[in-house]
Amino acid sequence: MFAKFLPVLMRTSLFRDIASDDLNTMLNCLQPKLRKFKKNSYIATAGDHFESLGILLSGQASLIKENAAGDRLMMAILKPGDIFGESAVFSGNSVWPATVVAQEACQVMFLPKQKILGECANLCSWHHTIIENMLKDVSDKVLRLNQKIEYLSMKSMRGKLSSFLLEQYKMIGQPEFLLPMKRNEMADFLNVSRPSMSRELCRMRDEGVIDFDRSSIQIKDVDLLKSMVE
């Protein structure tokens, strides 16, 4: 039944170190629910009650926080194999901590909370592995959130941009790369206004630190950029 999704599922942190045969029997036991979402639809809304953990099977989605004023803060971009809602499931709080929006058509698998936490007869032997996987996963998330907090706590636009660009550079390994998001999303990610960000990006280009055209960025002076982080 889930055969076509096995390759994706094998890559999720939830099922790390679990053989594909085992995974198959496990899935029958976990009774996951499959759902499809259209582009721009809400997969989950912050504040809503929920009882499941989500796994993105196909498509791309963004994890955002939205405040009453309508300001958006982009927390992460979800790719196939990424999971969401895990911290809420394991902390015992049954409220979505953030909103998940489908950036394109998406397929999502939902695993009922009780099935993961509860000790089902067949599941038992893998239960332990899942818990350990989740501990590592949630711990990683804490570190990523710490990184995010570092961005947000910077007061200068230049500092935010510099550390963001250097982070990308470190991930990709080359001083010339494509930005993973559009300007609007990037502004939401760094929690600044798009025009202000655009203004500063151009200043940095005028100063010869970087060069860019649309989403392609080139860091022309890595050391100089590093000195601008704070």
Add this chain to the structure above:
Amino acid sequence: MFAKFLPVLMRTSLFRDIASDDLNTMLNCLQPKLRKFKKNSYIATAGDHFESLGILLSGQASLIKENAAGDRLMMAILKPGDIFGESAVFSGNSVWPATVVAQEACQVMFLPKQKILGECANLCSWHHTIIENMLKDVSDKVLRLNQKIEYLSMKSMRGKLSSFLLEQYKMIGQPEFLLPMKRNEMADFLNVSRPSMSRELCRMRDEGVIDFDRSSIQIKDVDLLKSMVE
């Protein structure tokens, strides 16, 4: 040997659901190291390599992030029984994600990473419980960090102050309470400058929303304050 600290240890999330007798034998096995710290000394420094999980046994400490420019961002206040460094331990990253400073004389217990992760013969039976405890603990931390991110992503001083005060009000349950930190620390916590914060607090007092004297705060109009969150 650790008898005097058993009451504190029983309250740590790490040892939840573990009987005190078991805890005692466990401790012998975990080979914890005890250390004392003077007021204002560094218990751990962000970026440093480490191989242990810390438990605050006595005193009070603050968990902060410090950037190159010397700006401080207060992440949390640690009380006896609180643990730190757990997400780094379980994510496999051996670098302190934040700095821990003793606010007063402190006693700290360090548990070696390998002893917690590794399967020691005696420890085995409780190992599972510890992992589950940590999963809940780290998940809670993710939710707290999400809350922190909500503060930081607010752009207005008024919004930050309102949501901070309402959070305190929700925790304490009364519209009149004592702030858990000094103005300086509060400014670091909200990531704003102290004079700007002071200015806004006074404005809010002048408008009749709140009243305050030193660390005692009174919310005079809860609904009005709520409307100011964004």
Add this chain to the structure above:
DNA sequence: AGTATTCGGTAGCCATAGCTACCAAAAATG
């Protein structure tokens, strides 16, 4: 292909909050 929508850069105005400096009261220190 033709229209609609999104995207990204630009300009100008202005409110906000950062910063330095100062001072009085409170608290810690010896």
Add this chain to the structure above:
DNA sequence: CATTTTTGGTAGCTATGGCTACCGAATACT
């Protein structure tokens, strides 16, 4: 108890970045 340090409020100046509005180019849609 005297003195040093910390704490917290205040004032004024200024830089920063938010916001609205606009426009051309690229992209998506039908």
